[in-house]
Amino acid sequence: MSEREAQTHVTLDAVARRAGVSLATASRALNGTARVREELRQRVRAAADVLGYIPNAHAQALASSSSNTVGVICHDVGDPYFAAIAGGVMRAAAEQDVLVMLASTFREPAKEIAYVSMLRAQRARAILLIGSGFQDPSWERKLGAELAPYIRAGGRVAVVSRHRSLRTDAVLPENRSGAADLARALLRLGHREFAVLSGPRELTTVADRLAGFREGLLEAGITLDAGSVVHGAFTREGGYAAARELLVRSAGVPRPTCVFAVTDVMAVGALAAFREAGVRVPEEMSLAGFDDIPLVRELTPPLTTVALPLTAMGESVISLALREPRGARSRVLRVGGEVVLRASTAAPPSPPTGSLLWDTC
């Protein structure tokens, strides 16, 4: 009674004994893996209830060599972009009765590999890689070396927003065409002078969005010179710093009339920087982002962006991974990005020369 010993778990064996049946029958009764006389079934269930039996998932996994957990690796759950996708993953996971092991790499490529390895050890049914990969051959090789044996052993891998080096299922936002569409929409508003707040060069998503944006601009014969692309971290602070840098750079020269931040999170930082610097958005400077994370609708002005169905993407990627193994073909789900024009973009202010002209009228 006063024994403060850690109580041991109730085992299936105890349940079986109490129900007066064999271990095998108890297992079958509880899992419904084979027909068991109704009377016995009830006896077993009753015994399990009374004893408060909870199966040992590890023993089950070991014996049946299968588990119902999936691993999800993202950069940072605290980031609204990943939070939104993770939300979708969780919802779909709940429906399919799988447990999710979540890992945040905090943007350290090495950690991603370490987590894949841990999830392999857990014999996760699937591993989901969320968010842009890195353009680093050594890293790609190591990740591939981790993933390939996993897949060969029957593991499923699916990715979001990542060039699949392996033949994995993937949910791929149309970064390139989305950014191009955005560029066109911005051109249509009348802008001719652009700048880009870009993320780390090694992220493939950054490269795609930047390329797409350039592509769209090029249709109007506009090119971005090196000075008008500022690289920063993939965070609010990165966007803030990049925007400040941009303002410094364009101190002498004519300032761009429109800035594209490659993610909404960075755009949020940029908006703050502009506000602090007294640059009015959109009157003096238009600003656009990418992703349509929920919070950008709450900004003043609300942010023009390329909307991605983040939650749905999360749901898709796990369904993709859990679906019946494809016939060696990897499935790719392309998700279109829709340009949503909000109040953060407007027609550019009249050019300085023009206003000078008018001033002298």
Next chain:
Amino acid sequence: MSEREAQTHVTLDAVARRAGVSLATASRALNGTARVREELRQRVRAAADVLGYIPNAHAQALASSSSNTVGVICHDVGDPYFAAIAGGVMRAAAEQDVLVMLASTFREPAKEIAYVSMLRAQRARAILLIGSGFQDPSWERKLGAELAPYIRAGGRVAVVSRHRSLRTDAVLPENRSGAADLARALLRLGHREFAVLSGPRELTTVADRLAGFREGLLEAGITLDAGSVVHGAFTREGGYAAARELLVRSAGVPRPTCVFAVTDVMAVGALAAFREAGVRVPEEMSLAGFDDIPLVRELTPPLTTVALPLTAMGESVISLALREPRGARSRVLRVGGEVVLRASTAAPPSPPTGSLLWDTC
């Protein structure tokens, strides 16, 4: 070669054989659980490397009856409040080399119980319950019935923002005094007419914050009548709807000059509602929230709120749970909320009678 069979896993047995040592030695060499001659150790490691050995975590857990996963149950990872806390949990988990199983209940009490049960089956080292509980005796009883045997068997439970029905470790924000402090700060600004946008009655957090706010107001002799407390869902939409309801209710009567939304997420919705209705914040209406989720700093105007160190709370709760088992005493970490006055609150507009007076001057 062309066999498309799912390849089986490399076992420790294979490693041992290849290294020419026994199973036991291989295990010891890899885990460092006992001294092994350096030469053998290297042979084993080399063999493991060559074969690409990945231990089977289930087998390890079964044999050693211990695992390094902790379960985290929250209402919705997509919500910035939980995302922030989860971010902290993930960071601390990474440091302590534990894997996190994350579950979202989507605010269904029954799901929480189901998840606790699943985590019990997983033999999670600890279970963390994040976010307000429900004031529902039947639910509390069931949850207790799930948790008590888990704890008795050596499991650790820790909670954030929840009255612990069991003697569990807890990280408890000072909801009550925080809200009271906020009320005082708001009174100091000159407000006398208040309204509250409240959450679901059954959430304990709501009750505490509401009570604290009332308490603060009472010091100035002010009471909230039933009509000035509007209940809504614990979401942005809930806040939006509640704010609209409030505007409708106060159509005839003098409108409050200051509104307290019991969470920032609701305040975000309220801000949108006020903006749509043409009610200027803070000129015509002051608005304050609670939590200080990251996004409220980006709003226009930035939101006055009671700041909680969300990420740190996440780190604390997992550390609390993983620390050496307390001597039967549960540890409670109280976290103070700090009132942060931002531009969403200001002195109330001059009262109608006053302005009338001045008008006639």
Next chain:
DNA sequence: GTGCTCCCCGACAGCGCTTTCAGAAAGCGC
């Protein structure tokens, strides 16, 4: 050389479950 200690290592017994395999029981037609 003998006796003793101290280290390492290997054999083996589980951990708690699933699943195969074979046998018992029951049902059926003749």
Next chain:
DNA sequence: GCGCTTTCTGAAAGCGCTGTCGGGGAGCAC
């Protein structure tokens, strides 16, 4: 009543690992 099929149940063999226990060598003092 006999042989056959059909249906259910129990015994037992793992799943892959850890941890205990005992033995074999090496090392040392005498």
